[in-house]
C-alpha cells in the first residue's frame with residue numbers, strides 16, 4: 660500500500676478506499692474582484708493552491724481514483740441559510756461582481772475554471788462550513804475510509820470538514836500546498852493543529868509526496 664511522508668508520521672492508504680476532497684475552490688473565494696477580495700482579503704494567499712491542486716488532480720485522475728468537489732452556497736431564497744449566518748455573513752445573497760454572492764447557480768458560486776469538475780465527478784453543494792452537514796457526502800463516499808483533503812479555507816471549511824470526518828471515522832491526509840487561508844498565521848497554525856498530539860485530526864504532507872506514490 661502507498662505510504663506518504665507526512666507529519667506526524669507516514670500515512671499509509673489504500674487507493675481503492677480513498678477519495679480526494681476538493682473543498683470550495685469557488686470563484687467567490689478565489690477570483691480577484693470577487694467576494695473574498697471585497698471583504699479585504701488577499702486572494703493571492705488562496706490562489707497559490709491552484710497550480711499544485713491542478714497537478715494533483717491530473718495525477719489522481721490519471722490513476723483512476725475518486726474525486727469529490729464541494730461548493731459552499733445557498734438556494735436563491737436563502738431558506739437554507741441560518742439567520743445567524745446571514746447576519747454575520749453580511750454579503751450572502753447580495754449582488755457582487757460575479758453574481759449574487761454564494762448563491763447556487765450564480766457564476767461566482769461555481770468552481771474556478773482551472774479545477775473544473777469532470778463529468779462523473781461528484782459535486783456536493785453544502786450550506787455550511789462542514790461538507791458533511793446537511794449534505795449526502797457520507798453516501799457519496801460509499802466505502803471510502805480515507806480522505807485526501809484540499810481546498811479553502813484552511814481554518815474554516817477545511818478544518819470544519821476534517822473535524823466532521825474524524826467523528827465519522829475517516830483518516831484524513833491534508834495537503835499543505837493545496838489548502839489555503841487568507842491569513843498566513845491561520846494557515847501555519849491551522850496545519851499544526853491537525854498533526855499535533857500524534858495526529859489529533861490526521862496527517863499533513865506536501866502534494867509532491869503523494870503524487871510520487873500514486874504515479875509509481
Ligand code: TIU
Pocket residue numbers: 682683731811812813815816817
Ligand atoms: N469555504 C470556506 O472556507 N468558507 C468561508 O467562508 N471561508 C472564509 O475563510 N471566510
